[in-house]
Amino acid sequence: KAGVTQTPRYLIKTRGQQVTLSCSPISGHRSVSWYQQTPGQGLQFLFEYFSETQRNKGNFPGRFSGRQFSNSRSEMNVSTLELGDSALYLCASSLAPSGTAEGEQYFGPGTRLTVT
Amino acid sequence: AQTVTQSQPEMSVQEAETVTLSCTYDTSENNYYLFWYKQPPSRQMILVIRQEAYKQQNATENRFSVNFQKAAKSFSLKISDSQLGDTAMYFCAFMRNTDKLIFGTGTRLQVFP
Numbered sequence: 569k570a571g572v573t574q575t576p577r578y579l580i581k582t583r584g585q586q587v588t589l590s591c592s593p594i595s596g597h598r599s600v601s602w603y604q605q606t607p608g609q610g611l612q613f614l615f616e617y618f619s620e621t622q623r624n625k626g627n628f629p630g631r632f633s634g635r636q637f638s639n640s641r642s643e644m645n646v647s648t649l650e651l652g653d654s655a656l657y658l659c660a661s662s663l664a665p666s667g668t669a670e671g672e673q674y675f676g677p678g679t680r681l682t683v684t
Numbered sequence: 685a686q687t688v689t690q691s692q693p694e695m696s697v698q699e700a701e702t703v704t705l706s707c708t709y710d711t712s713e714n715n716y717y718l719f720w721y722k723q724p725p726s727r728q729m730i731l732v733i734r735q736e737a738y739k740q741q742n743a744t745e746n747r748f749s750v751n752f753q754k755a756a757k758s759f760s761l762k763i764s765d766s767q768l769g770d771t772a773m774y775f776c777a778f779m780r781n782t783d784k785l786i787f788g789t790g791t792r793l794q795v796f797p
Binding site for chain 1: 717719721726727728729730731734736775779780781782783784785786787789790
């Protein structure tokens with residue numbers, strides 16, 4: 569079974585621009601979670617989607633948004649990029665929502681976003 | 685709020701030896717899940733092992749095992765017969781019912797030949 573895939577793998581953007589990252593979960597997985605990883609803040613939860621509905625949201629400004637499609641693929645969007653948004657963005661999928669018996673998460677390879 | 689603490693920023697071990705990584709967490713919940721994830725230099729986060737809080741038996745996956753002490757809120761990872769490929773950042777993570785995954789700050793493990 570194919571793992572979680574994320575596109576693109578690397579991205580360079582300029583301050584003020586917007587960016588969309590994509591995540592395709594493992595086949596059959598209906599929950600997708602997004603995380604931001606930086607050297608200073610570590611791994612921080614952004615949001616989780618299950619069956620096209622946002623279940624949980626982390627403490628990020630409204631510039632960070634996401635959505636999930638009927639095939640469980642998910643996208644996250646960051647508008648008005650800031651230098652501090654430079655990070656590795658990780659997507660994880662699970663069979664069931666996080667916090668449940670089948671909620672263990674499997675991660676994709678990440679998208680490295682650099683904002684200049 | 686739930687927190688996860690990994691007090692060892694870096695550790696090293698010689699190949700074939702055993703090493704234990706520490707993790708403590710804080711929660712008032714009774715039902716939750718604990719995980720260890722490995723992140724090698726490729727940055728791919730890999731699930732190593734999982735423990736359900738209601739299970740008294742410690743989880744084991746090949747060379748990886750945990751020592752889960754619920755009362756002490758401790759969840760350490762033991763790696764036996766360390767291999768060069770075990771060199772990575774190791775993250776302890778906590779997940780309570782219906783909630784998100786919370787990560788510790790990680791322990792960087794270096795395995796020497």
